Amino acid sequence: MRIATWNVNSVKSRLDRLVEWLQTAQPDVVALQELKCASADFPEMPVQVLGYEVAAHGDGRWNGVALLSRVGLSDVVRDLPGQPAYDGSIEPRAVGATCGGARVWSVYVPNGREPDHDHYNYKLKWFGVLRDTVAMEMAASPDLPYAVIGDFNVAPEDSDVWDISLFAQSTHVTPAERAALEDLRATGLADVMPRALKGEPYTFWDYRDGAFHKGMGMRIDLVYANSAFTSRVTDAYVDREARKGTGPSDHAPVVVDLDL
DNA sequence: ATGCCCTATGATATAGGA
Numbered sequence: 683m684r685i686a687t688w689n690v691n692s693v694k695s696r697l698d699r700l701v702e703w704l705q706t707a708q709p710d711v712v713a714l715q716e717l718k719c720a721s722a723d724f725p726e727m728p729v730q731v732l733g734y735e736v737a738a739h740g741d742g743r744w745n746g747v748a749l750l751s752r753v754g755l756s757d758v759v760r761d762l763p764g765q766p767a768y769d770g771s772i773e774p775r776a777v778g779a780t781c782g783g784a785r786v787w788s789v790y791v792p793n794g795r796e797p798d799h800d801h802y803n804y805k806l807k808w809f810g811v812l813r814d815t816v817a818m819e820m821a822a823s824p825d826l827p828y829a830v831i832g833d834f835n836v837a838p839e840d841s842d843v844w845d846i847s848l849f850a851q852s853t854h855v856t857p858a859e860r861a862a863l864e865d866l867r868a869t870g871l872a873d874v875m876p877r878a879l880k881g882e883p884y885t886f887w888d889y890r891d892g893a894f895h896k897g898m899g900m901r902i903d904l905v906y907a908n909s910a911f912t913s914r915v916t917d918a919y920v921d922r923e924a925r926k927g928t929g930p931s932d933h934a935p936v937v938v939d940l941d942l
Numbered sequence: 943a944t945g946c947c948c949t950a951t952g953a954t955a956t957a958g959g960a
Contacts, residue, residue: 691959692949716959718950743950744958793960835960854960888960889947900960932948932959 683753683782683942685711687831687903688924689790689886689933692718693748694725696931701728703924707937710753711781713788715833717746721774724748739777746774747790747832753782762815766807768792768800775808778819783942784911785819789832794853802853805835809862817869820908827911827942830871833886833933834904836863838873842883842901854902866906874905876918876936885920886933894925903936914940 686709690696693714704712717724717740724738735755740746749755759778767773778787789812794805812830820828836859840846849855867873876883884899891898905918917939925934 695949716949793958795958795960852960886960891946893947902960929948 683711683784684709684937684939685713685784685786685829685831686921686935686937687713687715687788687833687905688935689715689833689903689931691716691931691933693746694719694723695929697725697728699924699929699931701732703921703935704729704732704734704750707921707935709937710751711784711786712750713786713831714748714750715746715788715790716744717748718742718744719746737777737779739774741774744773745790747777747788749777749779749781749786749788751779751781754780756780762811763818764811764814766804766811768804776812784827784829785823786828787815787830787832789830789834791833791835793835794859797851797853797856805853806858806862809859809866813862813866813869816866816871820870825910827908827914827940828871829905829907829911830866831905831936833902834863834906835902836860837900837902838863838904844884844898844900854900870908871906872909872912874907874912874915874918874938876905876920879920879922883920884934885936887925889932903933905936905938911940914942916940
């Protein structure tokens, strides 16, 4: 089975590239983030004709996540149980489903904006609820291959950003955010590290400053999986090709192959 | 030396991204 996660930065704006990528990469399960459209507006037909079932969860201008699967899609859950609100609303940032013998969550963790911003506390609280959800579900089915994949908006290690000295006052690398990741791993998940291509493990490059061509990237799109999942992994890589050319997302897909 | 982006929206600016 081939499973992938990709922050597409608007599924409608990215539709042509998404369809082309599905045809080329041939993933069985795909987690999408930043749909930037309502569930009802998700362009399902172009994806369905390629054989995928769709579980989309979006409410409009921002956020939005989805799971695509051509190996079954059942027990769909939208939002984390007890997911915290921001500014009075539960944002569409998580969708879970069982696909081809694995339980998978597509997550778009809040950005945090600035360390002293309300959004930062929201981010940490959101991670705590994600951890609780993972612990609960894995306790119910300990032998089920299980993976939380998506845009975590945290670089786990200093080597996951191009120049850590530029992140002194920034989110994405603070001890509290990394501790939240560690708490999540402590439920029994491990970071499935993609092969470094061109010596870089990055999954995101800002549109600004020619960041992609200068190697100014970050690894913030992660695959966190339990041992039933990781023991079956045969390969993992970042599809840098998807960041090239005309009209790319600012994130590249992370692809994982496994014997399942 | 400095700035160089992209998306969606009741839009001709703004918020958000990270």
